[in-house]
Amino acid sequence: TDFPTVEDIKTLLEVIPKMDESTAKTLFSNILSSAKEIEQTAPKTKKVPFRTYMAVASSLVVLLSIGLFYQRDFFKPKSDLILNSNEITLQLENGEIQVISNTSKSPVKDSRGNVVANHNGNKIVYDTKTTLENIVYNTIKIPYGKRFELELSDGTVIHLNSGSTLKYPVKFIAGENRQVFLEGEAFFDVSKDKTHPFVVQANNLNIRVLGTHFNVSSYPEDALTDVVLVEGSVGLYTQNEQFDVTKNIVLKPGYKGIFNRKEGTIETKSVFTAVYTSWMQGRLTFRNMSFEDISKKLERHYNVTIVNQNKKLSNEKFNATFGDEPIEKVLSYFNEIHGIKYTLKNNEILIK
Numbered sequence: 001t002d003f004p005t006v007e008d009i010k011t012l013l014e015v016i017p018k019m020d021e022s023t024a025k026t027l028f029s030n031i032l033s034s035a036k037e038i039e040q041t042a043p044k045t046k047k048v049p050f051r052t053y054m055a056v057a058s059s060l061v062v063l064l065s066i067g068l069f070y071q072r073d074f075f076k077p078k079s080d081l082i083l084n085s086n087e088i089t090l091q092l093e094n095g096e097i098q099v100i101s102n103t104s105k106s107p108v109k110d111s112r113g114n115v116v117a118n119h120n121g122n123k124i125v126y127d128t129k130t131t132l133e134n135i136v137y138n139t140i141k142i143p144y145g146k147r148f149e150l151e152l153s154d155g156t157v158i159h160l161n162s163g164s165t166l167k168y169p170v171k172f173i174a175g176e177n178r179q180v181f182l183e184g185e186a187f188f189d190v191s192k193d194k195t196h197p198f199v200v201q202a203n204n205l206n207i208r209v210l211g212t213h214f215n216v217s218s219y220p221e222d223a224l225t226d227v228v229l230v231e232g233s234v235g236l237y238t239q240n241e242q243f244d245v246t247k248n249i250v251l252k253p254g255y256k257g258i259f260n261r262k263e264g265t266i267e268t269k270s271v272f273t274a275v276y277t278s279w280m281q282g283r284l285t286f287r288n289m290s291f292e293d294i295s296k297k298l299e300r301h302y303n304v305t306i307v308n309q310n311k312k313l314s315n316e317k318f319n320a321t322f323g324d325e326p327i328e329k330v331l332s333y334f335n336e337i338h339g340i341k342y343t344l345k346n347n348e349i350l351i352k
Contacts, residue, residue: 086303088148090124091139093170100124102146110136116170123149132171139167142184145303147280154178155191156198159280162300163219172196185217187280190232201239205259205266208235208243214251215276221296225259227251228276236266284322284330291316291334302327304344308351313340 088100094111100119108117108124117126124140130153142148142164150158153171156178160166164184172178178198190198192211200207202218205225212232218225227236229251236257237248249266251257256271278285284301286294292314295306304327308314316338322330331349334340342351 086143086145088143088146089141091141093136093138100140100148102148110170122147123151125151126153126170128153128155130171132173135173135176136170137167138170139165141165143303144300147282152178152180152191154193154196157189159187161185161279162303182216182218184219185215185279187213187215187277189213203259203261204239204264205261206237206239206241206243208237209233215273217276219296219300223261225261226276227257227259228271228273229253229255229257230273230277238264278321282324284320286318286320288317288319290314291318294318298327298330302330304347304349306349306351310340310351313338313351 088102090098090100090108092098092111096111098108102122105118105120107115108119108126110116114130115127116130117124140148140150140160142160142162144162146162148160150160150166150168152158152168158166158168158180161184164182164186166184166186167181169178169180174196176196178193178196180198180200182200182202188198188200188209190209190211190213194210198209198211200209200216202216203220203225205218205227207214207216207227209232212234213230214232214234215228215230216225227234231253233253234251234257235243235245235248236251236259237243238259241248249257249268251268254270254273255268256276258267258269259265260267272287275285275287279301284297286297291308295308298304299306318334318337320333322333327349328344331340331342331344335342340351342349
């Protein structure tokens with residue numbers, strides 16, 4: 001068989017990046033088989049013909065080209081790529097994972113190719129006209145250093161903070177609660193529907209509403225789940241309970257519900273709600289907060305790792321508000337008022 005010419009290889013280099021993954025894998029397999037065939041049919045003499053060398057070499061050039069364009073996709077599962085990514089990801093009901101770029105726009109399709117939503121920049125809006133007989137879930141993950149916005153099929157708008165994961169139905173089903181599952185922090189602007197309560201499940205706490213505005217912070221590394229009500233009312237109850245308005249806690253606007261996951265208890269207190277919702281405008285607000293808890297928020301917001309070797313500093317409490325300042329300016333603030341010494345290298349902050 002004649003080996004590829006220089007022009008053939010140039011053409012392949014132009015075509016390969018435009019191929020879909022299935023076609024590229026087939027080409028990869030065919031070329032590999034051809035290379036093996038050339039090796040097996042080569043004359044078994046001390047001197048291998050020049051054309052055989054060239055055929056094998058040409059095949060290797062094409063194989064290398066494909067490998068360069070598709071890199072780990074050929075040799076490692078796609079999930080490995082996603083796990084090492086700092087991108088926003090959307091997992092469909094069949095387990096397929098899509099990367100969501102906040103600088104582009106595109107339709108969002110289900111596993112059968114049906115358009116169920118539209119993605120534009122930093123927001124996905126689900127179609128209100130999608131028809132489904134059974135609950136189908138999508139799961140979106142927001143990495144550290146990023147925020148995102150969703151509009152669900154009922155018109156509910158959800159702002160997701162850094163390091164958050166939300167599992168939610170592509171379409172809510174008539175006659176059933178509108179239920180979503182949160183790990184992390186989100187602000188909910190729930191569309192009113194008296195016949196279909198909206199329930200957020202967050203680390204064994206259920207937050208039940210009919211239509212209201214509230215913030216939930218429920219990161220797995222935190223001991224508490226906080227629910228801050230801005231408008232309307234919400235009912236709080238544990239996962240193994242049925243909601244009873246006469247027995248369970250019902251928050252009023254301007255109050256925070258605090259769920260202790262270990263103890264299974266819920267407390268309430270009056271708060272200034274803007275402190276808990278300023279993150280949506282990119283601000284960090286700390287009120288009487290320990291440096292240990294502040295460090296967690298800084299890690300999520302700036303996508304950094306903080307190693308604090310100053311144990312005395314951990315329990316110190318601070319009041320501060322930061323806008324879009326770089327992490328260096330935030331650290332300089334703590335240096336000015338507490339004299340901390342730190343080094344910043346490769347997104348790791350070491351405090352001594």
